[in-house]
Amino acid sequence: MRRRLIALLTLPVLGTLLLPAASAAVKTGATCPKLNQSLITAGYKFTCIKSGKKLVWSNGVKVTLQSLTDLHQVAARFSDISSLAFRASLGTLRTAGIDNSKIALFLGPHSQDTAPSDFLAVRNVQKLFFGSNLPSNIDLFYYSSSDHDWAINKMMELIPRPEYMNSDDGPKTATDGTAIVALKYTGVPSQYVTSGALEAHEFFHTVQQRQFSNSQFKVWTMPRWWIEGGGRFVENLQLDNYDEKKYLLISKNNELTQYNAQYFSDFLDATTVPANGDAWTNSYNYSTAVVYGVGAKIQEMLVAFKGPSSLVGLMGEVATSGDFLTSFNKLYGITWSEFVPLAAQSIYRSTR
Numbered sequence: 001m002r003r004r005l006i007a008l009l010t011l012p013v014l015g016t017l018l019l020p021a022a023s024a025a026v027k028t029g030a031t032c033p034k035l036n037q038s039l040i041t042a043g044y045k046f047t048c049i050k051s052g053k054k055l056v057w058s059n060g061v062k063v064t065l066q067s068l069t070d071l072h073q074v075a076a077r078f079s080d081i082s083s084l085a086f087r088a089s090l091g092t093l094r095t096a097g098i099d100n101s102k103i104a105l106f107l108g109p110h111s112q113d114t115a116p117s118d119f120l121a122v123r124n125v126q127k128l129f130f131g132s133n134l135p136s137n138i139d140l141f142y143y144s145s146s147d148h149d150w151a152i153n154k155m156m157e158l159i160p161r162p163e164y165m166n167s168d169d170g171p172k173t174a175t176d177g178t179a180i181v182a183l184k185y186t187g188v189p190s191q192y193v194t195s196g197a198l199e200a201h202e203f204f205h206t207v208q209q210r211q212f213s214n215s216q217f218k219v220w221t222m223p224r225w226w227i228e229g230g231g232r233f234v235e236n237l238q239l240d241n242y243d244e245k246k247y248l249l250i251s252k253n254n255e256l257t258q259y260n261a262q263y264f265s266d267f268l269d270a271t272t273v274p275a276n277g278d279a280w281t282n283s284y285n286y287s288t289a290v291v292y293g294v295g296a297k298i299q300e301m302l303v304a305f306k307g308p309s310s311l312v313g314l315m316g317e318v319a320t321s322g323d324f325l326t327s328f329n330k331l332y333g334i335t336w337s338e339f340v341p342l343a344a345q346s347i348y349r350s351t352r
């Protein structure tokens, strides 16, 4: 209760002090007001320098950020969350052990091998969640629309009785630990396909499914924004091959700028454990940009606080308890209802 009071008292002050600075387009090459003025935003320090006759912001220099020690800080620390989540992920990636699970590649007869780095994106996700309960056999299916039937037949041959199969072209998981990652593409493969971002996203879904293998509860006990937000989060990391500056640009998520904090708060209420209706059904009243984008922002906060493995850890908890709210409180030390308005503020500010 005391923490909450402090948060309420500090927010308006921070709002007026930080918001104009953060929203004043502090980026390399943009005009700045005063020579030698410096400013730290999202983990980078920018200095106002002279370039010809103009004053412009310098290249950002990476600075050390204080860690996030309590989720009550997410609103006040809005500008650090993405950097903290990125750095926690990269740190984990660099120190994780090697997962030797088998990865096999299946290429449609009329399709092209769209991911030159093949297994790299999957290996990266395995490292992010190293030590967690991960699939032991992974079959990657690359196919264009014309090979759809081939892919479905072949996939069902490999897993005749999938425990999870959310759609024909979706990821599938069997109780024995086999995961099928369907990587269907249409037209000319985009960066999303060629970078391995699609692999990261879809493979992570099989990791999510795996946490609910043999549980009395199903993976959709988790909110849809959690599932898709997790996919979006690992996808964003992979998209530019774990480049922090590029990650920060994507994770800012311009599609969310049109909404206010109340909107995010209402969305989270309606699609988590709602008073009315069903959480998954309610989520379809919102755009994909909101479901995936807000979901990814929340995942960032949790990763910034407790590292990537906690995302899988929470699903393990829910697979046992069947109750998202109780498990969230237990793992993150804040009640969901206390967290929502702070998270909504954080998302609102970080997207201005």
Ligand SMILES: [Zn+2]
Binding pocket: 201, 205, 227, 228, 231
């Ligand atoms: Zn997805």
